[in-house]
Amino acid sequence: MTPDARSPLGRWAARTYAVVLAAIGLVLIVGGARLLSLGGSLYYLLAGLAIVASAVLLWRGRRESAWIYGAMLAATVVWALWEVGFDGWALMPRLVAPVVGGLIFLLPAISGRGTRRGGGIGLAALVGSMALGLGLHAAEPKTLDPVEQAGRGPAPGRIVERPQAGSGGDWTNWGGDPGGSRFSRLGQITPQNVDKLKVAWTADLGAPAHEGTPLKVGERLYVCTSGSQVMALDAETGRELWRFNPGQPKEMRSFCRGVSYYQAPGLTGLCAERLLYGIATGYLVALDAATGRLCPDFGEGGRVSLLKGMPKALPGYYVLTSPPAIVRGKAVFGGWVTDGMYWGEPSGVIRAYDAVTGKLSWAFDMGRPERTTEPPPGETYTPSTPNSWAPPSADPELGLVYLPTGNATPDYYGAQRRPFDDRYSSSVLALDAETGAVRWSFQTTHHDLWDYDVASQPVLVDLPNGAKALVQTTKRGEIFLLDRATGRPLAPVTEHRVPQLGAPPTERLSPTQPFSDALPSMRGPNLTEKMMWGITPLDQLWCRIRFREARYEGPLTPVGLTPAIVYPGYIGGMNWGSSAIDPERGLMLVTSNRFANYNRLISRQEANARGILPMGTPGTTIRGAGGPVPQLGTPYGADIGRFMSFLGTPCQQPPYGKISAVDLNTGKLVWTRSFGSARNLGPLGLHSNLPIRIGAPTLGGGIVTRSGLMFIGGSVDHDFRAISMEDGRELWRSRLPTGGLAIPSTYISPKSGRQFVVIAAGGGLGVSPPGNTLVAYALPKEGAAD
Numbered sequence: 001m002t003p004d005a006r007s008p009l010g011r012w013a014a015r016t017y018a019v020v021l022a023a024i025g026l027v028l029i030v031g032g033a034r035l036l037s038l039g040g041s042l043y044y045l046l047a048g049l050a051i052v053a054s055a056v057l058l059w060r061g062r063r064e065s066a067w068i069y070g071a072m073l074a075a076t077v078v079w080a081l082w083e084v085g086f087d088g089w090a091l092m093p094r095l096v097a098p099v100v101g102g103l104i105f106l107l108p109a110i111s112g113r114g115t116r117r118g119g120g121i122g123l124a125a126l127v128g129s130m131a132l133g134l135g136l137h138a139a140e141p142k143t144l145d146p147v148e149q150a151g152r153g154p155a156p157g158r159i160v161e162r163p164q165a166g167s168g169g170d171w172t173n174w175g176g177d178p179g180g181s182r183f184s185r186l187g188q189i190t191p192q193n194v195d196k197l198k199v200a201w202t203a204d205l206g207a208p209a210h211e212g213t214p215l216k217v218g219e220r221l222y223v224c225t226s227g228s229q230v231m232a233l234d235a236e237t238g239r240e241l242w243r244f245n246p247g248q249p250k251e252m253r254s255f256c257r258g259v260s261y262y263q264a265p266g267l268t269g270l271c272a273e274r275l276l277y278g279i280a281t282g283y284l285v286a287l288d289a290a291t292g293r294l295c296p297d298f299g300e301g302g303r304v305s306l307l308k309g310m311p312k313a314l315p316g317y318y319v320l321t322s323p324p325a326i327v328r329g330k331a332v333f334g335g336w337v338t339d340g341m342y343w344g345e346p347s348g349v350i351r352a353y354d355a356v357t358g359k360l361s362w363a364f365d366m367g368r369p370e371r372t373t374e375p376p377p378g379e380t381y382t383p384s385t386p387n388s389w390a391p392p393s394a395d396p397e398l399g400l401v402y403l404p405t406g407n408a409t410p411d412y413y414g415a416q417r418r419p420f421d422d423r424y425s426s427s428v429l430a431l432d433a434e435t436g437a438v439r440w441s442f443q444t445t446h447h448d449l450w451d452y453d454v455a456s457q458p459v460l461v462d463l464p465n466g467a468k469a470l471v472q473t474t475k476r477g478e479i480f481l482l483d484r485a486t487g488r489p490l491a492p493v494t495e496h497r498v499p500q501l502g503a504p505p506t507e508r509l510s511p512t513q514p515f516s517d518a519l520p521s522m523r524g525p526n527l528t529e530k531m532m533w534g535i536t537p538l539d540q541l542w543c544r545i546r547f548r549e550a551r552y553e554g555p556l557t558p559v560g561l562t563p564a565i566v567y568p569g570y571i572g573g574m575n576w577g578s579s580a581i582d583p584e585r586g587l588m589l590v591t592s593n594r595f596a597n598y599n600r601l602i603s604r605q606e607a608n609a610r611g612i613l614p615m616g617t618p619g620t621t622i623r624g625a626g627g628p629v630p631q632l633g634t635p636y637g638a639d640i641g642r643f644m645s646f647l648g649t650p651c652q653q654p655p656y657g658k659i660s661a662v663d664l665n666t667g668k669l670v671w672t673r674s675f676g677s678a679r680n681l682g683p684l685g686l687h688s689n690l691p692i693r694i695g696a697p698t699l700g701g702g703i704v705t706r707s708g709l710m711f712i713g714g715s716v717d718h719d720f721r722a723i724s725m726e727d728g729r730e731l732w733r734s735r736l737p738t739g740g741l742a743i744p745s746t747y748i749s750p751k752s753g754r755q756f757v758v759i760a761a762g763g764g765l766g767v768s769p770p771g772n773t774l775v776a777y778a779l780p781k782e783g784a785a786d
Contacts, residue, residue, distance in 0.1 A: 010109040011061070017110060018058040018065075021101070024538070025051030031541045038548035040529055043079050044541050047072055047098075058110075066105045073102045083530045089654045089694060093533060093540040143525045146477075147660060150520035153668030155661070155726050156464075156585040169748035171216040174258040174323045175578070176703065176745070179460030180393040182580035184746050187707035188755035193779060194709060194722045194732045200756060200778040201238035205231060208770040209742060209760035211257045211321075211576070211700065216747035216758075217273070217289065223760065223774060224256035228279035232292060236751040238776055242292035246279045254280040254316070257391060257576070257742075260323040260331060261289065262355045271295035276331050276355060278320025282307040284331070284353060299358030306335065309363075309375045310346045311383040314616035318346040322576075325401050327394035327433045331355045332401045334388025339451065340410040340629030340638060341614040347380065348387030350403055350429075352436060362436035364429075366420045372436050384408050386425040390576050391457040398485055399433045402460070402470060406453025410631035412559050412601060412638040414449055415506045422447055428458050428472045428480075430487060440487030444474045446510035449503070449559055451570040451640075452476050456578035460484055464586045465665050471581065473574035473590055476555070477523030478516045481664065491518040491667055502551045503558035504601065504636065513556055520662055520669045522592035523568055526554045533653035534645045535683050543651035546643070550598065559599045559638070567652075569597030569642060577701025577714060577743065586665040587725060589710050591675060591698045592658050595650065596643040602628075607637030647683040655695020657715060659702075659728065673728040676715030680739075680768065700741040713740025713759050716768055720744075720759055720775070736761040736775060739768030754778045 028048025036045055050072035057065035076098050084090035104110055168185060176182045189197065207225035214223040214233075220241060221233040228248055232241040259277040273289040284306055286298035294302025310318060317338045324331035330352040337346050352361040362372040367382025375381055386405040394401045405428070408414070408421035417425075426445040431438060445452045456473040463469055470484035481491040495512035503509055515521070525531075532547050534540035551557055552565040559566065572593045579590040602610075612628045630637045643651045650656060655674035663670055676696030682688040702712030702723070710723040713736065720740050722732040736759070744759035757777045764770040 007109075013109045014061070015059050017104060018055040021051050021055035021058065025049070025055060027538060028541065031538075031545060035541065035545050035548060038545065040544055040548045043076075044537070044544075047076065047537070069102060069105060073098050084653075087653070090533070093536055097536045143528055143531075145525045146521035146523060147658070147669060147672055150518075150667065150669050153663050153666050153670060155670050156587055156663055156665065169750075170218070171214070171745040171747050172261050174213055174215070174260070174391055175393060175457055175459070178325065178327065178394045178396060180391065180457040180578065181459055181461055181583060182578075182701070182703040182743065183582055183705075184703060185706045186746055186748060186755050187705060188748075189705065189709065189757070189779060190707040191709060191724055191731055196779055197722070197732055197734070197757070197777045198780060199734070200754075200776045202776070203233055203238040203240065203774040205760070205772045205774055206243075208762040208764050208772055209256070209774065210762040210764040210770070211255050211742050212760045212762065213258045213743045214745050214758055214760070214774065215259060215261050216745060217261055219750055220289070221758065222259050222261070222275055222289070224259050224277055225772075226254065226256060226762070226764075228254070228256060228281075230259060230275060230277065230287060230292065232289070233774070235747060235756065236749040238774065244287055244292040246281070246283075246285065248279060248281045254319045254336075255321045257321060258323040260326050262326045262331070264356050267356070271297065274298075274355070276324055276326070278306065278333075278335070280316065280319055282315075282318060284320065284324075284358070286355075286358065297357060304353060304358040306351075309349075309381050311344065311380045313346050314614075316616065317341070321389055322391040325392040325394040326355055327396050327401050328399060329355050330361050330433060332392060332394070332403075332431070332433065334392070334403055334405070336389035337387040337406075337409060338615055340412070340631055340640075342630065343410065343416055343633030344383045345409045347382050348385040348405065348408070349381040350388055350431065350436070352433070364431055364436040364438070366424050367418070369420075369438070384421075386421060386427075386453075388429075389453075390455050393458045393460055394433065395460055395484060400430045400439060400484070401433050402458040402484070403429050403431065404454035404456060404458060404472070405429060406455075407448050407451065410629060410634060410638070411451040411453075412449055412599065412629070412640070413504070413507065413631055413634045413636050414447055415508060416634060417447070426452055426454055428454060428470070428482075430484070442472070442480065442482055442487045444472065444478065444480060444514065445476060446513055447508065449507070449509075450556065450566050455572070455576045456574050457576070459579055459581055461581045461583045461586075461664070463583070463664055469664065471579060471588060471664070473579050475568060475570065475573040475575060477521050477568055477573035477592060478514070479519045479522070479588075479590070479662070480514075480516050481519060489516075491516060493517075498556040499553035499558060501553075501558065502560040502562065502564060504560055506635065507558070509558060518667045520660065520667075522573060522590065522658065522660065523555060524594040527552060527565065527567055527596065527652060531653050532651055533649070534651070535647055535649055539645040539647045539649065543643075543645050546598065546651060559601055561601050561603075561636075563598055563600045565596050565643060566599050567596040568593060569595050570640070571595055571697065571699070575699060577699060580702050580704045580710060581664070582704050582706070582725065584706065585725075586663060587670065588662045588664055589702060589704055589723075589725065590660055590662065591701055591712065591714055592660065593656060593697055594652070594658065594695075595656050595697055596652055598641055598643040598651075600639045601636040602639050604635055604637065607631075612637050648685055649683050657695045657698040659712070659723065661725065661728065671728040677717045677719070679717040679719075681716070701743050703744055703746060705746065711744050711746065711757050711759075713742065713744065713761075715739075718761075718768060720777075734777065737773045738763030738771035740775075741768070752781065754781065
């Protein structure tokens with residue numbers, strides 16, 4: 001290319017572009033050299049050198065500039081296809097920016113004369129590059145996904161009649177029934193007519209119901225909000241019937257997943273039917289279901305203080321966020337304790353109160369299991385024992401209540417933990433409903449140092465093969481299938497050795513951890529550098545460097561004073577959304593996350609210097625779990641965060657959310673799909689508005705119906721969906737005002753005989769804007785069957 005081949009404007013444009021290319025190339029050279037020094041890919045260094053060479057030649061007006069860039073682009077295609085094949089989302093950061101950069105060379109202002117010749121050669125180079133890249137990809141050993149390793153089986157075709165299974169026309173328990181199956185025997189809405197589902201009504205709750213699942217009893221719905229308010233709505237129209245406002249301070253908001261319904265035998269009149277739930281100021285409240293009035297026979301004017309006997313703590317450190325299990329006339333529950341603040345936080349004591357009088361029936365204090373009463377004056381329940389914040393479940397016939405447990409606070413350092421902490425943390429406990437005595441316990445993570453508290457409700461199911469089972473899903477992505485009478489595994493559980501290096505010398509680690517090898521694991525494949533992601537090659541390079549700088553040896557890599565990748569991170573795997581089970585088919589549907597954390601312990605001096613102080617301390621902005629935590633009373637604070645690029649995108653490639661079906665009779669995976677679109681995802685907090693399935697992060701869970709449908713919100717894309725249980729196909733969707741991160745419920749309205757499906761669009765939780773709307777769907781009246 002001669003100097004006069006371009007106009008003055010063209011020369012200015014070409015040199016401007018040359019400067020841009022040189023800047024990009026220099027970043028790739030510096031970053032690529034750092035990555036190579038860490039044992040990473042050579043590509044970025046070579047690409048950077050080629051781009052700088054192309055920029056220099058472009059500045060000089062040489063046509064070889066385009067050829068060098070084209071050769072780099074062809075090599076990039078080979079490299080990209082070798083690493084990830086035809087995975088579109090994985091190819092995006094590798095190819096989109098380089099291809100756009102190559103297209104700029106075709107602009108007349110940049111190319112001048114003569115550089116547009118040779119298009120056939122370029123096409124042949126592209127085709128050859130693709131063929132070579134795909135060939136290398138096919139020959140490369142693959143990192144296997146454990147969910148696929150379990151093997152696939154056909155969908156269960158049989159239905160075993162179980163008249164007592166499911167919720168009938170009402171939805172009287174948070175999980176559909178006392179065992180939490182989230183199964184409904186209703187079949188008016190089917191795979192054949194679900195596409196006709198329309199919004200029947202909406203209700204403004206006045207405050208977000210982030211995780212609230214409405215109960216339906218008779219003609220009323222009952223739902224609670226983040227302000228600890230409870231509302232009764234007409235099940236047919238959504239009209240507000242009454243509202244109870246406890247009058248707590250606005251700053252004392254907490255999650256309220258739902259209320260518990262209890263019909264007291266032998267009682268008539270006021271509070272014969274009642275609702276029990278916890279409010280953020282630390283009380284258990286009983287309300288008359290008909291009027292919303294406080295029950296005068298319960299505790300002191302309808303309230304029982306849950307802070308009695310607790311170690312002193314600032315407001316908000318202990319809250320009842322999940323509805324109690326009502327079993328044999330008792331309300332049984334644990335409570336949420338703020339993560340990671342200090343050693344000595346409120347106790348994780350599990351308590352049972354008489355559902356009519358509010359009197360304490362028993363307490364299970366892990367540090368003093370022999371004492372089932374309130375502590376005597378001057379004493380408290382044992383501080384910092386593992387808490388149980390997730391919803392419990394119950395088997396009234398066996399007289400057992402099942403509670404999942406978390407960690408002894410704080411989460412990421414445990415040298416100070418006591419034997420009873422290590423015995424019961426991150427477990428599922430089966431307690432005698434009459435006495436609180438431990439019948440059995442099963443631990444899902446030994447000496448948990450990763451915040452793998454068991455967040456999912458234990459689900460009880462009578463399988464078609466006759467087994468009386470308990471299914472426990474976990475943040476680790478493991479699914480444990482247990483005999484609910486004895487705790488004995490019904491599917492083999494194996495202790496595998498896990499990484500042992502990287503923790504502080506004062507910490508102790510469990511040499512092995514339990515894995516449910518006979519069932520599909522939802523933890524995702526072990527991460528590799530090739531799985532690092534971004535929007536452009538630059539942030540992908542940054543993520544690759546961060547990956548190489550961190551310690552990662554697979555599942556349960558210890559957290560220490562150097563960065564460690566924890567995968568899955570603290571949102572799971574499976575979080576409080578648990579699973580939904582069709583007991584007649586023995587089919588479990590479960591949503592799961594694949595999102596890594598980038599964690600590091602920090603010295604006490606660094607934590608103090610950074611102002612990482614307990615929640616509620618003047619000057620601190622800490623508001624609970626997720627982020628830096630002080631862990632006072634131990635030698636270390638912790639810097640906890642999701643593994644994200646500097647553009648605010650995940651450092652690992654999609655999918656981040658999956659939905660899967662497992663046959664519990666055979667242990668085989670039936671199907672698995674990415675779940676959720678990229679509509680509300682994007683760099684720097686911006687939304688891409690792309691309605692393309694990516695597998696978005698999920699919170700909440702779904703319900704299943706006898707007709708073969710799963711209804712689920714859960715995804716951050718604000719869509720509410722109906723999924724075919726047979727093969728996972730999406731059969732219907734509706735856009736919600738904000739994220740439907742709660743678990744829905746379904747019922748028959750006595751007034752019209754129609755089946756409704758209702759979900760709280762409460763958003764929040766850091767993934768979507770908060771919202772106050774309850775949305776109900778039904779078939780048109782002329783299309784609803786009896």
